[in-house]
Amino acid sequence: MDFSELVLTRRTVHNYSPDPVPDALVEEALRLSLWAPNHKMSWPWVYTWIGAESRTRLADLAVELKSAGGELPDVKRKAVRDNVLGPAHLISLGFKRTLGKSVGTLLSMAAGSNLKFDEHREHEDFATLASSVQIMSLFLWQHGVASKWSTGAWGVNPRTYSVLELNPDEVRLEGVLMIGKALNMPTAPERPELSQFLRRG
Numbered sequence: 217m218d219f220s221e222l223v224l225t226r227r228t229v230h231n232y233s234p235d236p237v238p239d240a241l242v243e244e245a246l247r248l249s250l251w252a253p254n255h256k257m258s259w260p261w262v263y264t265w266i267g268a269e270s271r272t273r274l275a276d277l278a279v280e281l282k283s284a285g286g287e288l289p290d291v292k293r294k295a296v297r298d299n300v301l302g303p304a305h306l307i308s309l310g311f312k313r314t315l316g317k318s319v320g321t322l323l324s325m326a327a328g329s330n331l332k333f334d335e336h337r338e339h340e341d342f343a344t345l346a347s348s349v350q351i352m353s354l355f356l357w358q359h360g361v362a363s364k365w366s367t368g369a370w371g372v373n374p375r376t377y378s379v380l381e382l383n384p385d386e387v388r389l390e391g392v393l394m395i396g397k398a399l400n401m402p403t404a405p406e407r408p409e410l411s412q413f414l415r416r417g
């Protein structure tokens with residue numbers, strides 16, 4: 217596949233087959249993702265390859281969060297669990313938090329109030345993470361493996377941090393990359409014309 221075809225045919229996939237995906241392929245996708253542009257070389261990534269036990273706990277959490285408005289019917293419970301348990305691999309996506317350096321920040325920290333983070337730095341680190349996710353998704357797709365960046369509540373909830381043993385003062389979670397063979401390929405959502413977004417000044 218040439219590059220344009222790769223970009224045009226990659227889809228966010230929602231349903232995964234039980235076919236395995238080799239660990240080595242996922243590892244290579246993760247390794248390549250570190251070549252995303254990274255301003256100030258802050259190396260912000262916090263990837264967690266979610267193991268079987270954590271995955272079960274996250275599936276339970278997903279059901280619990282979805283049941284907040286009332287008990288779910290069995291079919292719906294199963295669908296919510298399958299969404300978490302279905303893909304061959306789940307990679308939690310996060311970046312390292314950076315404290316603000318202003319005098320006000322340091323004073324408020326000294327006073328014991330909530331930590332203040334460096335918004336500009338974190339904006340740029342999120343950009344690096346997003347670039348990294350696209351590198352992974354395209355690489356995987358080149359090898360016939362589908363993915364989805366999910367920001368579903370079960371991947372970013374305060375309890376997700378404790379399941380993954382992460383400290384929210386040190387790491388910010390931005391969702392989960394689901395990886396697996398597609399059970400079915402969604403049709404491509406229409407993209408608007410470039411002229412709607414491009415100005416010439």
Ligand SMILES: Cc1cc2nc3c(=O)[nH]c(=O)nc-3n(C[C@H](O)[C@H](O)[C@H](O)COP(=O)(O)O)c2cc1C
Pocket residue numbers: 226227228229364365366367368391404405
């Ligand atoms: C930051 C981010 C978060 C996303 N979160 C979700 C999600 O929680 N659930 C989902 O179904 N798709 C999610 N997506 C995928 C988009 O919905 C998807 O890219 C869009 O529908 C276009 O489809 P395509 O990727 O097949 O072109 C997310 C994408 C991004 C960039």
